Amino acid sequence: MKQLIMIGKGGHSKVIRDIILAQGEYQLVGYLDNAIESYYEQDDLFFDNLNNINKYSSDHFFIIAIGNNHVREKIVLKYGLNIEQFAxxxxxxxxxxxxxxxxxxxxxxxxxxxxxxxxxxxxxxxxxxxxxxxxxxxxxxxxxxxxxxxxxxxxxxxxxxxxxxxxxxxxxxxxxxxxxxxxxxxxxxxxxxxxxxxxxxxxxx
The missing domain is CATH 2.160.10.10 (Hexapeptide repeat proteins)
Structure with a gap:
């Protein structure tokens, strides 16, 4: 199963997590968020700061779980991931x-x-x-x-x-x-x- 990382860990991410489980195409493996100060693991998931995204970009898919349109655009432009890396x-x-x-x-x-x-x-x-x-x-x-x-x-x-x-x-x-x-x-x-x-x-x- 394809491994997926969620960018953002607010209320919107809770609904997207349910969709990931229901769709069954991807396995959620972790979260990236600027509010996370340092790496940790919990409940078989990892949590890390978004600025460390390059550590994961070669072998994961991503979804931006943030409802604000401008913030989604800002993240895409700042980190420069290939569009094919997004689920x-x-x-x-x-x-x-x-x-x-x-x-x-x-x-x-x-x-x-x-x-x-x-x-x-x-x-x-x-x-x-x-x-x-x-x-x-x-x-x-x-x-x-x-x-x-x-x-x-x-x-x-x-x-x-x-x-x-x-x-x-x-x-x-x-x-x-x-x-x-x-x-x-x-x-x-x-x-x-x-x-x-x-x-x-x-x-x-």
Whole structure:
């Protein structure tokens, strides 16, 4: 079984650990986190500082178990691992079209639906119960939060965050580094670097 190291040891990592166990493709062998001061072992796992990642990079796969989009990007850029060294983790309860594609370092949580001809980029998160309909483009480092519903033909730019329980209508484009607030209904395009809230979604004052 392929050996996997988790980067990050917060609450998000607990859910990803469950996905690793359920998927059965990888064996979790340890954690790397900057909050860990020195190497130790516990419960058949090792724990080490993230700055020691080069000790493990030649013979392990990795997943970044951090919900913050910008932190995931920062880690990828700082440590320079090959994209092929990152796992793609999909919970068995997710329904994934065979005509969709999902990038490296991306995590698909329980009960997600991803439909035909949708492309999910690298290091994205599609969180529990989200629905990503046909012909969507979800770019790198995006977070689609629990219960979000994206209709057909939606585009979500790099580093954008679609928050919990939000709805995005067909053909809408959400710009890079933008935020769709919790429970919002997006009926028109959202420019990059903008936060929208409410129903219908409007720029946050």
């Amino acid at each position: 793609t983790l999909i919970h068995p309860s997710a329904i994934i079209s065979p005509f969709s594609s999902i990038g490296r370092g991306t995590v698909v949580m329980p009960l997600v639906v991803i439909n035909a001809d949708t492309r999910i980029g690298n290091h994205a998160i599609v969180n529990s119960g989200a629905v990503v309909e046909h012909d969507n483009v979800i770019e790198d480092y995006v977070h689609i939060s629990p219960g979000a519903l994206l209709a057909g033909g939606v585009t979500v730019g790099e580093l954008a965050h679609v928050a919990i329980g939000s709805n995005v209508l067909p053909q809408v484009k959400i710009g890079s580094n933008s935020i769709v607030g919790a429970g919002a209904t997006v009926i028109e395009d959202v420019p990059s670097e903008q936060t929208v809230i409410g129903t219908p979604a409007k720029p946050k004052e």
